[in-house]
Every structure is written in structure tokens, then in C-alpha cells.
Amino acid sequence: MPSYQPPPLRIAIIGGGPGGLGSAIALSSLPNVVVTLYERAKELREIGAGIRVGFNGWKVLELLGADEDVRGHVESSVLHRNGLSGEIVKESPLSKYPIRYHPQRVRRTRLQSALISKVPEGVIKLNKKLVGLEDLSENGVKLTFEDGSEVIADLVVGGDGIRSVVRQHVFPEHTIQFTGTTIFRVLVPVSSVSNISDMMPSTQWWHGPTGHFYCSLVDDPAETDEKNQLFEIAARKLIDPSTDLTKKFSWGVPATNARVEGFFTDYDPRVLEALSVVPEGHWKEFSAFAGPRLEKLTAWNEKIVLIGDASHPLSGAFGSGATFAMEDGWILARAIEYSRGVGGNLSRALEVFDSIRSPYYARMYTHLDEQKQKVQNSKATNQGQSFELTLRTRIAAFGGEEKLSWIYGNDIGEVWSDFLRTSEKSDA
Ligand SMILES: Cc1cc2nc3c(=O)[nH]c(=O)nc-3n(C[C@H](O)[C@H](O)[C@H](O)COP(=O)(O)OP(=O)(O)OC[C@H]3O[C@@H](n4cnc5c(N)ncnc54)[C@H](O)[C@@H]3O)c2cc1C
Known part of the structure; x- marks a missing residue:
């Protein structure tokens, strides 16, 4: 008699970002399993400029088999400068990891193409904007798209970013708010900035009193010839968010040169020169929104799971959000595999997922709260202190590889091995 084969698990992933x-x-x-990814965009096109991939990112990309095609600029030197005077305040130490795991700044499009190339044919459905979700109890979840089509899935993976529709449906009381940070991003040809002194090859932060100018190369010279190499600029402006409570979410909208340059008029002339090379119409503006931590990343009797920015709306706080999102995806697959192996159901799988990822995100929220408190304390005790002194305190508080190894040195494969070791012990 043929053995019983259960019907395949129908998995609907919402969102075609890194997660x-x-x-x-x-x-x-x-x-x-039958996996389908629904993305609202008509074509998968990454907006933004560059992205940092460090040890934690390389580790998960290796596990996904997508590391080989992600090539960028190896960050061998990172400088923090006083953006007004140009003085170098700190040079970050070289990465302690083997060279293949050194942080690189890469074009976002490269990361995206590398991931897309590993997704099996037919899985991605474009032009599918999710607008509704309905809990069908033991029959799964009904998904409704803007075009009127509907599908039923056993598991919905909400990877639809910071303004997640999935999150809005399953945690309607959760809201996000403007953090006060506006980011302007662009890629320009390296040739247009190569004559500005000290703009390269180091990755650099030019800090000002209420923002900073960040710049970096993003290409591997072994792969991209000189005339096609690009240079990334990400300029941030910070305001007290309580002064702009009406701020609307903007993501990749055009910004004029006058608007961007207006925020940096008191900066070092080299920064002003770099800003001036950007062709009109090329700047894109992003307003950062964030929200409180979710106690649980799963919902509707373990038929929904949130991943990436949808699960922890931190607004790119650690510059590693794409990695967190990919780690979530890889752990989710391991959790399903594991729970099937021990005769468990989907519910058990999502419990495992949540037990690994929720505490990790909780730790990030705690860290950010502590940092905020430190800055507030420092402001209260050093009222009227000079910009130079504030800057030194700010840069000293900067968490890099050395201070936040639980983030930047996270090896998700090891995290999973630890989970397996612990569960074996508790089963023994
Ligand atoms: C200025 C800035 C700099 C950053 N720098 C870095 C960095 O250096 N390194 C790093 O790792 N991270 C960085 N991040 C964070 C990183 O970009 C995000 O954390 C990451 O993109 C999150 O991935 P995701 O897949 O969760 O969501 P997203 O990348 O936001 O993808 C969500 C996808 O869902 C789709 N979608 C949304 N709604 C729907 C819907 N209703 N139906 C169907 N599809 C939908 C969207 O179109 C999108 O494709 C930065 C972020 C910012 C803002």
C-alpha cells in the first residue's frame, strides 16, 4: 500500500526585498512545499544606493548560496570626521575577520540580483499588491490582491517591509512614527568626485551638529572598469521629530539639489563640492519611520510570520537590516525542516522561529533604548558643551564590529547549531 503523503505546504511570501x-x-x-512570492512592484528594482555587507551578511549569503555574486568595495578604512572642519576624529580599526568576510559596501542592485538568481523559476509573481488577509481557521489564510485575485495559503510570510500590510492586519494596534531622520541618497560616477581631495578611497562619515554626510566607493575594481565605477552619497538630516508630527512617509521620492544642499551649507568645502556634482533630479529622499517591538513575530495560530523590517521596524538602526531579514528567512526554513523531523506541525516550527528571533530583536531594542538614555544623560549634564565635545561622545558611542559583535559577528549557521545542541540536551 502506498504510504500517505500529506498535501504540500502552501507558503505565500509577501515582498521581494532581501527578506x-x-x-x-x-x-x-x-x-x-509550494512557495510563491508576491511583490507589488511591476519589476524588481532596488531603490537606494549602497548597502553594507559584513561578516553576518556574508555568513547568511553563503548559506543561501548567493555570496559569490555580491561584489563591492572592501571597507579597508573607515574615517569619522568633524564635518565642519574636516578634522579626522576616529579611524575605525580593520575588520578582525578573515578577508572574505570583511565588510564591503555594495550596490543594492548587486545584492538583489544575486538573490533573485537563486530563486527558482516561477516562484516570483510581480504586480501583486496584497490588500487583504482573512483567517480561515484550520483552512489557512485567504490573501486578496489589488487586482482582485485571491489565493489561500497555509503559511503567510510577511516580508513586506517597514510599512507592512501583513503586520497592519495581524497587529492592528501597532503603529510607526517619524524618527526625525531624513536620508538623501544617490550614486554618482567616481570620475565626478575623484578630483575632490580626500573623498576616497576611505569610506567616510562627515558628522555635523544635526546630521552627517556619508560617502563610499561601492564597486570591486576587479569587476567594474574605472569609467563605470560609482560613488555613493547618503546625507542625513536630523530634526526633533516632535516638531514635525504631520510628517508623511516618503521612500525614494525625488529631492531637489537646493533642498539637499540647504541642509549642509556650513560643512567643509569638500562636502559642498561633492554635493554640487550630483545632477539635478538624481537625489532620492527617504524619511525614517520606526515603531515599538512586537512581543511575538507570529500570529493567527501560527499561520502568519513576520520577517525583516516588517517584524522589527527599527528603520535601519544598525545598518544591517538586509542581513537580519535574510537571516529570518533562513532560520524559518530550518525551523520548518526541524519541526517536520520531530513530527511537529507548523505551529511548532513557528514557535522555534520565534524563540530564536524574538529575543535577538528584543536585545536590539534594549541596546537602542540604552544608547538613547546615554545621549539624553550626556545632554543634561553637559548643557552648552561645544560641538567638538558632543561629536567625540557621539563617535565614542558608535557601535562597530568591536562593540556589537553579537550583531556584526553573528553567524546564523552557528545560532542554528546551538539551538539543535540545546534541544538535543533537553530531549535527552
Ligand atoms: C538609509 C538606509 C540605509 C541602510 N543601510 C543598510 C546597510 O548598509 N546594510 C543593511 O543590511 N541594511 C541597511 N538598511 C536596512 C535595509 O535596507 C532594510 O532593513 C532591508 O531592506 C529590509 O528588508 P525587507 O526584505 O525586510 O524589506 P524591504 O527591503 O523593505 O522589502 C519589502 C518589499 O515588500 C514589497 N511590498 C510592500 N508592501 C507590499 C504589499 N502590500 N504587497 C506586495 N509587496 C509589498 C516592497 O515593494 C518591497 O519590495 C538601510 C536602510 C536605510 C533606510
């Missing part, structure tokens, strides 16, 4: 794509790769490799 959705990473999940699609990891989940598609499981047996007896």
Missing part, C-alpha cells in the same frame, strides 16, 4: 527573496531561496529547498 522575501532570502526566504524564497531557503523555503523552496524544502521538500513538499
Whole structure:
């Protein structure tokens, strides 16, 4: 008699960012699943400029089999400068990890293409904006799209970013707010800034009293010839968010040169010169929104799971959000595989996922709260202190590889091995 084969697990992933794509790769490799990724965009086109991939990022990309095609500029030197005077305040130490795991600044499009190339054919459905979710109890979840189409899935993976529709449906009381930070981003040809002294090759932060100018190379010279190499600029302006309570969410909207340059008029002339090379119409503006921690990343009797920015709306606080999102996708696949192996159901799998990822995000929120408190304390005790002194305190508080190794040195494969060791012990 043929043995009973349960029907395949129908998995619907919402969103084709690093989290959705990473999940699609990891989940598609499981047996007896049907994975579909729904993305609202008509074509998968990454907005933004560059992205940092460090040790934690390389580790998860290796596990997803997508590390080889992600090439960028190796950050061998990172400088923090007083943005007004140009004085170098700190040079970050070289990465302690082997060279293949050194942080690189890469074009976002490269990361995206590398991930897309590993997603099996037919999994990605474009032009599918999710507008509704309905809990069908033991029959799964009904998804409704803007075009009127509907599908039913056993598991919905909400990888739809900071303004997640999935999160809004399952945690309607959760809200996000403007953090006070506006980021202007652009890529320009390296040739247009190469004559400005000290703009390269180091990755640099030019800090000002209420913002900073960040710049970096983003290409691997072994892969991209000189005339096609690009240079990233990400300029941030900070305001007290309580002064702009009406701020609307903006993500990748055009900004004029006058608007951007207006925030940096008192900066070092080299910064002003770099800003002046940006062709009109090329700046894109992003307003940072964030929200409180979710106690649990799963909902509706373990039929919904949130990953990436949808699960922890921190607004890119650690510059590693794409990595967190991919880690979520890989761990989710391991959790399903594991729970099937021990005769557990989907509910058990999502419990495992939540037990690993929720405490990790809780630790990030705690860290940010502590940092905020330190800054407030320092402001209260050093009222009227000079910009130079404030800057030194701010840079000293900067958490890099050395201070936040639980983030930047996270090896998600090891995290999973630890989980397996601990569960074996508790089963013994
Ligand atoms: C200025 C800035 C700098 C950053 N720098 C870094 C960095 O250096 N390194 C790093 O790792 N991270 C960085 N981050 C963070 C990183 O960009 C995010 O954390 C990461 O993109 C989150 O991935 P995600 O897949 O969760 O969501 P997203 O990348 O936001 O993807 C969500 C996807 O869902 C789709 N979608 C949304 N709604 C729907 C819907 N209703 N139906 C269908 N599809 C939908 C969207 O179109 C999008 O494709 C930075 C962020 C910012 C703002």
C-alpha cells in the first residue's frame, strides 16, 4: 500500500526585498512545499544606493548560496570626521575577520540580483499588491490582491517591509512614527568626485551638529572598469521629530539639489563640492519611520510570520537590516525542516522561529533604548558643551564590529547549531 503523503505546504511570501527573496531561496529547498512570492512592484528594482555587507551578511549569503555574486568595495578604512572642519576624529580599526568576510559596501542592485538568481523559476509573481488577509481557521489564510485575485495559503510570510500590510492586519494596534531622520541618497560616477581631495578611497562619515554626510566607493575594481565605477552619497538630516508630527512617509521620492544642499551649507568645502556634482533630479529622499517591538513575530495560530523590517521596524538602526531579514528567512526554513523531523506541525516550527528571533530583536531594542538614555544623560549634564565635545561622545558611542559583535559577528549557521545542541540536551 502506498504510504500517505500529506498535501504540500502552501507558503505565500509577501515582498521581494532581501527578506522575501532570502526566504524564497531557503523555503523552496524544502521538500513538499509550494512557495510563491508576491511583490507589488511591476519589476524588481532596488531603490537606494549602497548597502553594507559584513561578516553576518556574508555568513547568511553563503548559506543561501548567493555570496559569490555580491561584489563591492572592501571597507579597508573607515574615517569619522568633524564635518565642519574636516578634522579626522576616529579611524575605525580593520575588520578582525578573515578577508572574505570583511565588510564591503555594495550596490543594492548587486545584492538583489544575486538573490533573485537563486530563486527558482516561477516562484516570483510581480504586480501583486496584497490588500487583504482573512483567517480561515484550520483552512489557512485567504490573501486578496489589488487586482482582485485571491489565493489561500497555509503559511503567510510577511516580508513586506517597514510599512507592512501583513503586520497592519495581524497587529492592528501597532503603529510607526517619524524618527526625525531624513536620508538623501544617490550614486554618482567616481570620475565626478575623484578630483575632490580626500573623498576616497576611505569610506567616510562627515558628522555635523544635526546630521552627517556619508560617502563610499561601492564597486570591486576587479569587476567594474574605472569609467563605470560609482560613488555613493547618503546625507542625513536630523530634526526633533516632535516638531514635525504631520510628517508623511516618503521612500525614494525625488529631492531637489537646493533642498539637499540647504541642509549642509556650513560643512567643509569638500562636502559642498561633492554635493554640487550630483545632477539635478538624481537625489532620492527617504524619511525614517520606526515603531515599538512586537512581543511575538507570529500570529493567527501560527499561520502568519513576520520577517525583516516588517517584524522589527527599527528603520535601519544598525545598518544591517538586509542581513537580519535574510537571516529570518533562513532560520524559518530550518525551523520548518526541524519541526517536520520531530513530527511537529507548523505551529511548532513557528514557535522555534520565534524563540530564536524574538529575543535577538528584543536585545536590539534594549541596546537602542540604552544608547538613547546615554545621549539624553550626556545632554543634561553637559548643557552648552561645544560641538567638538558632543561629536567625540557621539563617535565614542558608535557601535562597530568591536562593540556589537553579537550583531556584526553573528553567524546564523552557528545560532542554528546551538539551538539543535540545546534541544538535543533537553530531549535527552
Ligand atoms: C538609509 C538606509 C540605509 C541602510 N543601510 C543598510 C546597510 O548598509 N546594510 C543593511 O543590511 N541594511 C541597511 N538598511 C536596512 C535595509 O535596507 C532594510 O532593513 C532591508 O531592506 C529590509 O528588508 P525587507 O526584505 O525586510 O524589506 P524591504 O527591503 O523593505 O522589502 C519589502 C518589499 O515588500 C514589497 N511590498 C510592500 N508592501 C507590499 C504589499 N502590500 N504587497 C506586495 N509587496 C509589498 C516592497 O515593494 C518591497 O519590495 C538601510 C536602510 C536605510 C533606510
